[in-house]
Amino acid sequence: MPELPEVETVRRELAPWLTGRRILRARRADAPPGPKYAHLERADGQRIEAVTRRGKFLVLPLSGGDELIIHLGMTGVVSPTPPADHVRVTLTLDGPAPEVVYFRDPRRFGRFLVALEGDRSALPTLAAIGPEPLAPEFTAAQLAAGLHGRAGVKATLLGQRAVAGLGNIYVDEALWRARIHPETAAADVSRGKIATLRDAIVDILTAAVEARGTTLSDYRTVGGEEGEYVGRLDAYGRDGQPCRRCGTTLVRRVVAQRGTHFCPRCQRRRA
Numbered sequence: 001m002p003e004l005p006e007v008e009t010v011r012r013e014l015a016p017w018l019t020g021r022r023i024l025r026a027r028r029a030d031a032p033p034g035p036k037y038a039h040l041e042r043a044d045g046q047r048i049e050a051v052t053r054r055g056k057f058l059v060l061p062l063s064g065g066d067e068l069i070i071h072l073g074m075t076g077v078v079s080p081t082p083p084a085d086h087v088r089v090t091l092t093l094d095g096p097a098p099e100v101v102y103f104r105d106p107r108r109f110g111r112f113l114v115a116l117e118g119d120r121s122a123l124p125t126l127a128a129i130g131p132e133p134l135a136p137e138f139t140a141a142q143l144a145a146g147l148h149g150r151a152g153v154k155a156t157l158l159g160q161r162a163v164a165g166l167g168n169i170y171v172d173e174a175l176w177r178a179r180i181h182p183e184t185a186a187a188d189v190s191r192g193k194i195a196t197l198r199d200a201i202v203d204i205l206t207a208a209v210e211a212r213g214t215t216l217s218d219y220r221t222v223g224g225e226e227g228e229y230v231g232r233l234d235a236y237g238r239d240g241q242p243c244r245r246c247g248t249t250l251v252r253r254v255v256a257q258r259g260t261h262f263c264p265r266c267q268r269r270r271a
């Protein structure tokens with residue numbers, strides 16, 4: 001599932017292409033009507049002012065005051081090339097030669113909609129999202145403020161309120177780097193460990209953006225390429241292989257309903 005580095009990669013590719021372009025027609029394609037594709041016709045005639053990102057959401061402010069919001073879900077891909085199937089939305093752009101933006105999403109967990117001016121009520125996840133980890137003001141104190149309660153640290157990080165943009169892959173990577181057991185209660189992570197975790201999150205996400213993300217199955221860049229961070233994963237998907245730090249065999253266990261990969265030696269649970 002695309003996480004912050006994948007969405008940021010898509011944003012960086014879309015920005016030079018879409019910024020300043022006027023939308024001729026935004027239309028639902030092969031998809032039933034519903035809130036995932038709400039108010040698309042409102043985009044007709046509006047200009048795309050910018051391509052920004054908040055957590056795992058792409059947010060495109062429009063000249064009329066609305067916002068075009070894209071969430072890739074599990075399998076969403078934005079592309080200028082017409083896909084063979086599973087096209088959920090098409091966006092026709094004005095220009096010397098009209099161009100079309102295709103949103104393909106086989107599993108249909110993605111969203112591609114217009115949020116009306118000043119109203120993100122259709123997107124409670126977006127409204128309640130935590131700090132941006134790649135913003136310069138993201139500090140250990142900010143992360144500490146979000147790590148409270150008895151829920152496990154993995155579940156808390158997946159929840160988006162403590163910090164925006166992390167999913168299953170990069171949470172496993174960050175907890176391995178910081179040597180924190182994924183089931184440690186969020187409130188029990190020490191101040192020192194939180195500082196290490198903050199640095200791990202920033203370093204891993206920065207490197208993953210540079211590698212243009214991680215492709216495990218469906219994720220592709222706008223140009224149709226795979227993300228290259230997959231070769232640099234230390235924990236995710238490496239169960240049964242030796243820990244790169246201590247040589248112990250990494251294990252996989254279901255934590256927070258997600259397959260979770262960690263080193264039983266480096267990431268001991270606090271007594």
Ligand SMILES: [Zn+2]
Nearest residue numbers: 243246263266
């Ligand atoms: Zn280890």
